[in-house]
Amino acid sequence: MILLDALQAVMTVDALFAIFVGTVSGIIIGGMPGLTATMAVALLIPITFSFTPLIGLSIMGGVYAGAMYGGSIPAILLSTPGTPAAAATAIEGYPLTQQGKGGLALKVSVVASFVGGTFSVFVLLAIAPILADFALKFGPAEYFLLALMGLTGVVSVATGGLAKGIISGLIGLIIALIGTDPMTGMTRYDFGMVELYEGVSFMPALIGMFSITQMLALTSEKSISNSDVDLKSIKRDKMPKGIWPFIAFGTGVGTVVGIIPGEGATIAAFLSYNVAKAKSKLKHLFGKGNPEGIAAAEAGNNACVGGSLVPLLTLGVPGNTVSAALMGGLMIQGLIPGPELFTKHAVITYGFILSLFIANIVFLVIGLFFAPYFAKIAKIPTSILVAAISVFAIIGSYSINNSMFDVWLMLLFAFSGFFLDKLGFSLSAIILGMILGPIAENGFTQAMTISAGDSSIFFASTIAKILWAITIILLIQPLFTHYKDRRQRAKAMRAE
Amino acid sequence: MKKVLSTLALCAAMTIGASAGYPSKTIKLIVPSKAGGSTDTTARLFIDTAKKYWKGADFIVVNKPGAGGLIGFAYEQRQKPDGYTFGLMFTPQFVAHIVSKKAKYTLDDFNIIGNIAQDPGIVVVNASSEVKTLDDLVKLAKAKKITAAVNGIGSDDFLAAKQFEAQTGVSFNLLPTKGSTEQKTAILGNHVEVAFMNLSQMLANHKAGKVRIIAILDKKRADVAPDIPTSVEQKYNVLMTATRGMLVRKEVKKEIADKISDLYMKVVKDPGFQEKAKKSFIFLDPRPGAEYKSYLEGLQADTQKVFDKTPW
Numbered sequence: 001m002i003l004l005d006a007l008q009a010v011m012t013v014d015a016l017f018a019i020f021v022g023t024v025s026g027i028i029i030g031g032m033p034g035l036t037a038t039m040a041v042a043l044l045i046p047i048t049f050s051f052t053p054l055i056g057l058s059i060m061g062g063v064y065a066g067a068m069y070g071g072s073i074p075a076i077l078l079s080t081p082g083t084p085a086a087a088a089t090a091i092e093g094y095p096l097t098q099q100g101k102g103g104l105a106l107k108v109s110v111v112a113s114f115v116g117g118t119f120s121v122f123v124l125l126a127i128a129p130i131l132a133d134f135a136l137k138f139g140p141a142e143y144f145l146l147a148l149m150g151l152t153g154v155v156s157v158a159t160g161g162l163a164k165g166i167i168s169g170l171i172g173l174i175i176a177l178i179g180t181d182p183m184t185g186m187t188r189y190d191f192g193m194v195e196l197y198e199g200v201s202f203m204p205a206l207i208g209m210f211s212i213t214q215m216l217a218l219t220s221e222k223s224i225s226n227s228d229v230d231l232k233s234i235k236r237d238k239m240p241k242g243i244w245p246f247i248a249f250g251t252g253v254g255t256v257v258g259i260i261p262g263e264g265a266t267i268a269a270f271l272s273y274n275v276a277k278a279k280s281k282l283k284h285l286f287g288k289g290n291p292e293g294i295a296a297a298e299a300g301n302n303a304c305v306g307g308s309l310v311p312l313l314t315l316g317v318p319g320n321t322v323s324a325a326l327m328g329g330l331m332i333q334g335l336i337p338g339p340e341l342f343t344k345h346a347v348i349t350y351g352f353i354l355s356l357f358i359a360n361i362v363f364l365v366i367g368l369f370f371a372p373y374f375a376k377i378a379k380i381p382t383s384i385l386v387a388a389i390s391v392f393a394i395i396g397s398y399s400i401n402n403s404m405f406d407v408w409l410m411l412l413f414a415f416s417g418f419f420l421d422k423l424g425f426s427l428s429a430i431i432l433g434m435i436l437g438p439i440a441e442n443g444f445t446q447a448m449t450i451s452a453g454d455s456s457i458f459f460a461s462t463i464a465k466i467l468w469a470i471t472i473i474l475l476i477q478p479l480f481t482h483y484k485d486r487r488q489r490a491k492a493m494r495a496e
Numbered sequence: 497m498k499k500v501l502s503t504l505a506l507c508a509a510m511t512i513g514a515s516a517g518y519p520s521k522t523i524k525l526i527v528p529s530k531a532g533g534s535t536d537t538t539a540r541l542f543i544d545t546a547k548k549y550w551k552g553a554d555f556i557v558v559n560k561p562g563a564g565g566l567i568g569f570a571y572e573q574r575q576k577p578d579g580y581t582f583g584l585m586f587t588p589q590f591v592a593h594i595v596s597k598k599a600k601y602t603l604d605d606f607n608i609i610g611n612i613a614q615d616p617g618i619v620v621v622n623a624s625s626e627v628k629t630l631d632d633l634v635k636l637a638k639a640k641k642i643t644a645a646v647n648g649i650g651s652d653d654f655l656a657a658k659q660f661e662a663q664t665g666v667s668f669n670l671l672p673t674k675g676s677t678e679q680k681t682a683i684l685g686n687h688v689e690v691a692f693m694n695l696s697q698m699l700a701n702h703k704a705g706k707v708r709i710i711a712i713l714d715k716k717r718a719d720v721a722p723d724i725p726t727s728v729e730q731k732y733n734v735l736m737t738a739t740r741g742m743l744v745r746k747e748v749k750k751e752i753a754d755k756i757s758d759l760y761m762k763v764v765k766d767p768g769f770q771e772k773a774k775k776s777f778i779f780l781d782p783r784p785g786a787e788y789k790s791y792l793e794g795l796q797a798d799t800q801k802v803f804d805k806t807p808w
Contacts, residue, residue, distance in 0.1 A: 036531075038530070038531055038532050039531045039532075041532060042531035042532040042536055042537075042540070043531070043540075045532075045537060045540060046540045046541055046543075046544045046772075049772060135681075135685075136681060136684050136685035136686075137685060138681070138685070139681075139682070139685060139687040140682075140687065180563075180649075182648075182672055182674060183649075183672060184649065184808070185648070185649025185650055185672070185808045194562075194563055194566055194567055194570060194598075195562070195567065197562065197563035197564075197566065197567075198562045198563055261677055261678075261681050315680075315684060315701070315706070316680070316700045316701055316704075317677055317680045317681055317684065318677055321530070321532060322532075324532055324533070324677070325531065325532030328532060328534075328537050328776060331775060331776050331777060332537075332772060332775050332776050333775070334775050336700045336703070337700060338700050338701070338703075338704040338706075339704055340704070401559070401560070401561060401562065401567075402558055402559060402560055403560075403567075442674060446671055446673070449643065449669060449670075449671050450643050450669070450671060450687060450688065452641060452669065
């Protein structure tokens with residue numbers, strides 16, 4: 001009955017308009033590197049105070065869902081992830097754009113985002129309180145193991161051979177060491193610069209290594225894609241066969257990772273990508289433009305939206321920075337996260353959840369409609385494109401922390417990234433090391449503090465055991481392939 | 497020397513010119529933390545109300561997060577002292593950075609406009625814990641090594657835990673976390689025995705019966721949660737509160753600074769501001785400039801004592 005009341009509340013012109021405006025602004029914000037959904041929600045908090053709670057929350061929810069999808073558009077077209085969570089999408093999406101299949105990549109991305117987003121909201125609607133208990137079982141030891149599991153992805157994302165892939169991952173981990181030691185409060189490798197006290201900020205590094213390196217490479221081309229891109233053929237492009245299992249993997253991984261409080265979406269995308277590669281029959285295509293990778297990564301990061309709201313609404317524990325800002329939006333309306341949300345304020349809470357379904361539909365329709373037009377970016381002459389994107393990259397790097405230091409950092413990463421890439425090192429593996437390093441370190445040192453130095457804490461819980469098992473499975477497979485390749489090559493050499 | 501003097505004269509001339517028609521351009525409010533946090537919300541609500549009193553004035557929030565507020569505080573000190581930049585600050589980090597010699601500023605570099613809000617420290621355990629009072633906590637900590645989650649080294653939580661250790665002779669297994677979300681999960685999921693946090697962070701969970709706040713580290717009980725006893729009532733003289741105040745540079749001309757102080761007083765007394773703050777779990781604690789400044793000086797001296805004993 002409550003659901004019907006909630007549905008009625010959402011199906012008003014005001015509410016639908018609010019969702020539409022929120023989602024569209026979300027897509028734009030997500031598509032601009034440097035603008036974040038967190039920032040947008042924070043800006044909205046004092047404004048939404050004058051709206052009814054449901055309208056205010058619908059706008060914010062729309063922004064959240066829209067931004068998560070929006071990040072993938074520039075990632076695919078320009079190798080410029082609008083959000084960190086879209087980094088994995090860029091690995092497969094940009095090569096597709098170069099091949100003139102940007103429209104297809106965008107289509108796969110929006111459909112996967114929709115499925116992931118919708119399923120996770122459904123989970124939120126159906127069984128949030130049960131899942132909240134699961135979220136709490138994740139202690140520091142489990143966080144460490146989750147990061148370790150993510151680090152196996154270094155093997156998957158590395159394209160220039162195993163040794164260089166592992167070195168790249170280690171470079172990422174070393175960069176992640178810069179900043180304040182979480183245990184002692186001492187600063188490491190800060191060279192006396194206050195800006196490095198909290199470590200190397202992530203978004204400038206990502207923009208530098210993913211976006212600017214590609215723009216530098218583009219200077220020798222006429223446009224991103226040399227093949228003909230015409231609207232009609234893109235519109236006719238069908239979803240690739242056998243893509244659905246990968247969307248399903250991504251959705252599953254994303255929903256689970258999203259529920260665990262922490263910076264979920266980026267990890268979820270990389271983990272889903274990793275699982276997809278392990279499962280794929282077209283492994284050799286990964287890194288060269290495999291839609292399966294996009295499907296898994298995008299389903300993965302969008303599935304975090306619903307997932308991250310589970311601990312927020314039931315326990316008042318925000319899953320990431322966006323939901324932390326969203327919590328401010330809830331509280332100012334007098335809605336205190338906790339059991340009361342589902343009883344006393346049930347109509348608003350369920351209305352908010354239903355509005356997320358609609359937000360997903362809004363970006364699906366917009367994404368499908370505009371994909372062919374967006375894809376034409378690939379034909380813009382590089383003389384215009386490179387200049388325009390570089391300006392965006394600089395503004396984006398600056399605006400994350402309003403810091404000029406970050407702009408220099410971005411350029412440093414861009415130029416060193418360009419040479420590392422030329423030498424066959426994997427920039428994706430560096431990024432992965434940078435994302436997961438701090439999580440692994442924090443989890444490890446915290447777990448060891450809690451257990452007073454007893455390492456059995458990493459094997460104690462059931463979740464820990466499962467995480468170990470998955471990590472080993474994810475490692476065996478690529479290592480085995482690597483070993484087999486080498487033997488075959490050795491054999492071929494001997495035959496010669 | 498001549499150059500310095502003439503620059504000073506020029507600055508003075510500019511500020512005199514400005515004070516008559518002040519404010520005539522956009523005012524920046526610097527928030528030394530991320531968008532979406534509690535300090536950020538305080539700033540945005542403040543601006544919302546300030547516009548009511550300074551009709552036509554334009555404000556923008558500039559977030560300068562990082563290094564426990566240090567990046568933002570240092571930035572505030574570097575601004576032009578023309579009265580078009582206000583800064584927010586929070587304690588005890590604002591003075592802790594001075595004590596630990598990380599900061600290049602001192603208290604005397606600023607004209608303290610006043611305190612806006614405070615968030616008292618708390619000691620919190622899981623609802624299923626046998627610990628019900630601070631006495632229970634001391635007893636448990638003496639019987640076995642227990643883990644206490646604090647939000648980073650040098651934070652208010654950390655200082656409170658250190659105070660508690662110094663007074664009771666117990667020694668915790670201190671677990672520094674990155675942010676209050678980790679502390680929340682650690683307490684709710686029973687990963688640690690106790691946490692030192694702030695009232696606003698756990699009030700909702702306390703009211704929902706998921707956790708138990710065993711003490712507020714303050715002299716008087718909180719209006720929003722009168723059931724929670726204070727540390728002083730329990731005979732422990734451990735006091736900690738995070739305050740959030742506003743400042744401008746010392747060099748800002750007196751007439752302009754007075755106008756800003758006047759605006760500050762009007763905003764914190766505004767019923768609309770008070771209502772929104774209450775809903776956002778921002779506990780208003782208006783303390784005008786001089787009073788707040790002497791509080792800060794006292795806090796700096798206290799923090800120095802802790803730092804001398806156990807530097808971080």
